[in-house]
Amino acid sequence: MSHAEHLLGVWASASNINCLKAVLSSVFRQLQHQCTEFRVMFKTLVPKSPETLAPRNDLIGRATEALSRIPVHDENHTVAAAALSQTGEIFVGVNVFHFSGGPCAELVVLGVAAAGGVLASDITTIAAVVRRVGKGPGDKPSISVINPCGRCRQVLLDYNPDIEVILLDDGGNVVTMSVKSLLPNAYVWPDGNAGQGIGGKTELGFV
Ligand SMILES: [Zn+2]
Numbered sequence: 001m002s003h004a005e006h007l008l009g010v011w012a013s014a015s016n017i018n019c020l021k022a023v024l025s026s027v028f029r030q031l032q033h034q035c036t037e038f039r040v041m042f043k044t045l046v047p048k049s050p051e052t053l054a055p056r057n058d059l060i061g062r063a064t065e066a067l068s069r070i071p072v073h074d075e076n077h078t079v080a081a082a083a084l085s086q087t088g089e090i091f092v093g094v095n096v097f098h099f100s101g102g103p104c105a106e107l108v109v110l111g112v113a114a115a116g117g118v119l120a121s122d123i124t125t126i127a128a129v130v131r132r133v134g135k136g137p138g139d140k141p142s143i144s145v146i147n148p149c150g151r152c153r154q155v156l157l158d159y160n161p162d163i164e165v166i167l168l169d170d171g172g173n174v175v176t177m178s179v180k181s182l183l184p185n186a187y188v189w190p191d192g193n194a195g196q197g198i199g200g201k202t203e204l205g206f207v
Helices: 003-013 017-045 053-068 105-115 150-159
Strands: 079-085 090-094 123-132 142-145 164-168 174-178
Touching: 053 079, 053 090, 053 123, 053 142, 053 164, 053 174, 079 105, 090 105, 105 123, 105 150, 142 164
Parallel strands: 123 164
Antiparallel strands: 079 090, 079 123, 123 142, 164 174
């Protein structure tokens, strides 16, 4: 007889409320134990939230899609960024190159999100891809993840120090890192969200 069958038997023969309470308590403990086991198993199968592949692939996919719509010969829009909001919305933007210092795609997408009513403080993750055209006559263009430049890292940090960035590590692997870890011992803009304690949950001190 299994434990469950035994419990059911006891339940069936329960003649008073105390006995029922004991049975329910035992069932509850069994469920609790099995839930704990399931959680442990689930944690070993599924990576931690920032490392979950679904949003990572979604963002890279949406940015790649945007870049794919731009003619290959165009040299003014070669990077696309995608940003994920806390509510699951994805915004996409492309860079606007200009010799005077056009904005990177990561900054454009913050503007696009703001135009949609979502401020940087509500953005959780950001990714960018770049299109590179080979120099050889038969070379085909390729699109791959690109890491944010120093200015974008600083802007992201000041707008929301809790943003996670999808980028390539030194080995060329796609990884997710917090913007804080990309700027150790960073300067914090006193008027920025991080400096004002707005948006980001993380406390950052001034240097
Ligand atoms: Zn940049």
